[in-house]
Amino acid sequence: MSAWVAVLTASVVAFAFKVAGYTVPPRFLEQPRVLRVTEMLPAALLASLVVLQTFSTGSHLALDARAAGLAVAVVALLLRAPFIVVVILAAVTAALLRIAGWP
Known part of the structure; x- marks a missing residue:
């Protein structure tokens, strides 16, 4: 199965779920x-x-700068x-810890 068939099938299924949501009685x-x-x-x-x-890398748990x-x-x-400010502080914290050598 090619990737396009998988993408198109997933798109059709997602669209069908969305249409089915409109048929639910109020x-x-x-x-x-x-x-x-x-x-x-x-x-x-x-x-x-x-x-x-935040806490996973691939299929493993990780505790790092994130x-x-x-x-x-x-x-x-x-x-x-x-x-x-929250986003900038979090990004700067993670960046500084990675620069400092923390994984």
Whole structure:
């Protein structure tokens, strides 16, 4: 199977899921349990992506400069720093630690 067939198949499946989402009856979406899940799902997905990108290298767990950058970002967020400042602080922290020789 070529890569294009896989890409086109995945695109068709994604589009079918999107169209199927429009056919869900509104009364199902208004249930309290569904509302709670849909409110928390984006935060959970974002948190899982951050953890995966920060603490993994390939198929191995890693504790390196990215973790320190994340820690600095969390502290900056707790201090209510603007988002751009948070990103810059995290990037500078990770860069300085890598320059210093930390993996």
